[in-house]
Amino acid sequence: MRVSKLLLTVSTLAFAAFSGSAFAQDISREETVIFDLDRTIQDPENFNWMTPGTKRMHGAHQTMWEPLFILNYGTGDLDPWLATGFESNGDSTEFTVALRDGVEWSDGEAFNADDVIFTVNMALTNEDISSREASTIRAQVASVEKVDDLTVKFTLADANPRFVVENFGVRIFGSFLIMPEHIWNGQDAATFAFNPPIGTGPYTFTSASSNRAIWDRNDEWWGAKAGFQDLPAPKRVIFLETGGEESRAQLMASNQIDAAQNVSIGTFEAVQAQNPNVIAWHQDYPFAASDPCARQLEINTTMAPWDSAAMRKAVAHIIDRNQIVNVAYEGTTEASRTMFAQYGSMAPFIDAIVDAGHGLPASADVAAGQALIEGDGWVRDGDYYAKDGETLSVNIHVNSASTEYTRTIDVIVEQLQRAGIDAKAVPVENGVFWGEVLPFGTYEMSYSWLSCGSVNEPWASMGRYTVKDVVPVGERSPGFNNTARWDGDAAELYSQIVDKIGTMPLGDEAIPGMVAEAYAHLDAEMPFIPLVQAAKLLPMNTTYWTGWPSAENYYNHPFFWWNHTHQIIHNLEPAG
């Protein structure tokens, strides 16, 4: 208890010290909205989002940098933002995007087609920049040209009917962000720090340190002048690293933050009991909103013994998804049946896969898994399997940023241990996990959601495991695609089908059948094992601000670390 109290005291002191400096100017708590940040800002002086690190989700792409479009999860439409619309040619190889008139950078320069073309060309020509969005642009775009000051034409290398939503629509987490040409021109995009940063958003950067970033409203914002949107109500936006679930909950209960990252349901109920102003996506059980990134166990298919499809399949048999749902999520989510998010819009593809017999069961079949292990020559010797004097063991890397992740892996470690595999969890700090472990393949298994992408069509997820993205261990996987490094005959066949799906128009009737056909290879080889659907229980505080997104007030989803958070901030209104 002494230690825990000490921790609490330290975090309270840290918070007090920070709030002292943050609120030193005359902006009151009532005019400030404070969001929770679940990670340390590794390099607070650097705002080059094209390189890895915490460069965006500490407020930069929620307040300062705006996307061209925002995919509305409620309606399925692309809400126009910096752009007003787009047109494509018949075979989806040319896209013409119309930009909004009157957009300005916060230093007064006009935002126009030159900025878009400059930024896209930077991604096309600079091989050293590595963010997922830049890699995707590089893989898809053949050339980009200016039609006039507010019109840009993209020519693609291959047909891609979802080009705009995929790159500029905030479909998952971020979008390709346009940078000001008048500042970036002549800089090396792989090393430029972009400090001080500017953007087109209604907030400008004020200060940042490793545990918080502060953004203040720009009352000269173009959107209010051009009649696009009113100025948002909060004068100041803060992203604050809260630490673990306990401190997050305490800060929420005492009104010191307005929106918190994921907590477990027990914690949420306790917070709500102490502070009835705290709400979540649903008013009642299970409270949580479903996240489009289903959880999975990623397997490095180049490392023995997991280079054997039978061994990977064995692990898939041993995993009991029901137990993960009940223990790690306390019943707030459901088991995955395929790699896809179980949204209504994905049902035709999920059904096709399940009907073809490739769906995953919710419960385990340990005997079947053990038979496969034994079929691979392993013999149970006491607690564990062994072959040639070597114990069957596996290290599972897990991002330690959230208890959701570590609890899931605890359950899986237990299940594997009982089945005879000496599994160990290796908790890794967030930055190391995303920066070193996953992209370079320095793991045996890891907890991830890298098949994430599809919300209304199957290609975005399936296209992430094709053979063209396979790189050797030690080299960076392009855009976190196929970090499992899955190749071989089955992977080739899978990739051929998926590539073909990629060029077909959305809604083509042949697609579900093709998805099932491709999925047969995925199911047989298991380069990753889908676990459960992700549910995010995000406490939001109505003491100072109302207008939070919820199932009743569904203007968009509540994941406030995404690029669409502009919509949330514009919807906030002072309470009382």
Add this chain to the structure above:
Amino acid sequence: MTDAPITRSERRQQKRLKRFDNPWMNPKLIWGAGLLLGIIALGLIGRVLWDPELVFTGSATLKLPPVGFENLRKQPGVWSNPLGTDGGGRDMLALIIIGAPNTLFVGLLASLIGMSIGIFLGFSAGFVGGRTDDTIRVLADVMITIPPLLILVVFQSAFGDVTLTMMALLIAGFVWQSPTRLIRAQVLSMKQSGYVQMAQLSGASTSHIMFREMMPNLVPYLFGSFIASVTTSIVTAVGLEVLGLGPQRIPTLGRTIYEAINAGALIQNLWWWWGIPTLLLATMFIGLLLINLGLDEVSNPRLRKLS
């Protein structure tokens, strides 16, 4: 030779004298040892009477309170988990049956190794003197200034998952310096005493003098020092575990507290999750403290008279 039998009052007197004279029959010592033995017994007997498998994730319903209490969801405690369960469905009773002896084990092993190093180096420095003394003394002095937790945090993060023995070995590297200094000082003063010089004159070897002549006289000091370093080792081990750096799948009291903090047990009022391990740790430290006080009295008769 008179064979007259002693009277009853004489016998009683004698018994009382014997009790007062036997320094080892010290009540503090007995209580302290009793508390520690109780924890060890809990581990040994508990393993037989209770199912140790319940210590693993998902063995029972989550967050059940101890019998006689209700949790925030109004679930009452059940007898199949008399001390309640944690947020991962682990049985608290099984956790302490396995975890408490583990914590004690790390402390004992670490200080046993540390003490052995300390005894060897302390005697060598004190008895051999010269360059050996200089080297050992400087080394110990330097090590005393280094905060062990700082180094250990780095070590353990680098190692990832460690075993209990591994952790004990790492800690042992930081508990030898104080015993070394202490023993060296004692040896230096003892070196001048008559029996040591006699032994030297009669040609006894250095190791004979060190370990056969002088060591027995140092036993109470060594014990006291040992207990002190057990305490230090346990504090260090628990400190690491509470930071989440100890062994991961092996239950320890510190790790249980770490998990409780991590999962928001305070705000959910799951007091049994962090409270029971804390209580056991407190018991352990009180036991060690009593033993230490008792040993002090054993080795220092003046303290005994005062009490």
